Structure formats: C-alpha cells, structure tokens
Amino acid sequence: MLKELNPLLHSELRLGIMSMLVSVDSADFVYLRTNTGATAGNLSVQIDKLQKAGYITVEKGFNGKMPRTTCRITDAGREAFREYVERIKEYLKI
C-alpha cells in the first residue's frame, strides 16, 4: 500500500520553496518570490508554515539599509524532502 504524502510539502508553493532551498546554501525572500511567482503575502504565510514545522530557518537582517530575510533548509527539512521524493518515486514506480 502506498504511503501518504507529507501534506506540508504537498502544495505547489511550499514544494517549490523547499526544492529551491534544498539545492542552495541560502536564498533570500526576494529570490524566492521572483522564482516562485508568488505574492509577498502568500509567500510569507507559506514560509512561516515551513519554519514552524522546523523545515527551514528564517534569519532577518539588513543588506545596507534594506531589510533582508534569508531562508535556509534544516536537516529535518532535508529529510522530509528526501522522504517526499521517495514516496513520489513509489507512486510513479521509478
């Protein structure tokens, strides 16, 4: 029997964020917004959910005078992503 997919990752925007973060060391909010095409409000909400789940860390700082929010994937996030991909592979039988 196929196992259930992680509901937190089984959303297009959250999965997009995690996929970007899994392949980089860090990415800022503007980068994620540009590359996902999401609105700032929606992106903030989804980042917050991922942070509360312990999948990413969010660091607020400044770049010169501009505020900057940097996101990084955590070990728990990486493991959850790996499991998600494994289950997707089971579904697709690849």
Add this chain to the structure above:
Amino acid sequence: MEKSNLTPEQSINVILNAIDQTRERAERNAHRPFLVWGYATIITTLAVWYAIDATLNAHYFFLWFALPVLGCIGMKISFRREGKGEAKTHIERVINHLWMILGIAGGIAALTSWMGGINILYVEALLMACGTAITGLVLRWRTVTLAGVASILLTPLFAVVEGIDRLPVFAALFVVMMVIPGHIIAYKLKRE
C-alpha cells in the same frame, strides 16, 4: 501558485523546475569575478611597470595598493543588486572560501616580500593559478581548469625573466588565467 491537489507528475515537475532555475541563476554571474580581478590585476601591474620604468622611482610600487581597491569597486558594481534577490549555492560558498584563503595567503606573501627573499610575482601567480585550476575543477569548467593549469606551467618564466620585466609577464599570465576564460564563459552563458 498555491494548490493542494498536486499529482505525483506535477510534484516532480515543480521540483525539477525549481532546481533548474536555481542552477541557472547561480551560474549566470560566475564568470564576473574572473573578469573583474583579471582586469584589475592587469591594469595595476601595467601601471606599476610603466610608472617605474618611466621614472625609476621605487615609490610607485605603492600603486599595488590600487589593486584591492579596483577589485572591490569592480565586484561591487558587477554584483549590484538587480532586484531579483540572492541565493548562494554550496559550491559558491566553497569557491568563496577558497579565494578568501588564497587572498589572505597572497596578502601575507606580499607583506613578507617587503622583508625580501621571495619572488613575490612568482608566488602570487602560482597561488592564483592554483585557485583558478581548482575553481575550474569544482565548477566542471574545462576552459577555466585548462587556463589554471596552463598558468601553473607558465610560472617558471619568472626564473628566466629578471627585474622589472617580470611585471608584463605577470600581466600576461592574468590574461591567460582569468581574462580569456572569463570571456569564453561569458560568451557561452550568453549563448545559452
């Protein structure tokens, strides 16, 4: 973009697209440090050579201090924010740390050379050529690796050429080591 009923195929597409975009953006500006530091080194070296050759005044060696200034200004202009945000890959972090260590080693070698006893241009060229070759290997850029290795093989020229004439040799090495591969990569990235 928010959807909750993704099919497994859509999930795989989301993952692959996101990873592709990230890789593409990370590689887009990777040639710039080579061009910035390559040209900054060549301009400074030729300025020192010309000034000393024309005046025979050793004080013009202080022109070397223009190199970090030119390089830093060039990097600042080259990497000014484009309003699209920033992402750092793991490889970029490794490369940044590699060049930071080489920069510190180069700085210490330069300070040591004031006390005499070492051929500073040889040491600097060798350090930077090794950095270029390693960068090429890590990024899997054959052109950069070959440029680095070719520069390492050319460094014995400093044993043949003497005195102030080592300066144009040093500048020429940076053409081979950084400027030519930098332009080749820029051309390839533009074409892609």
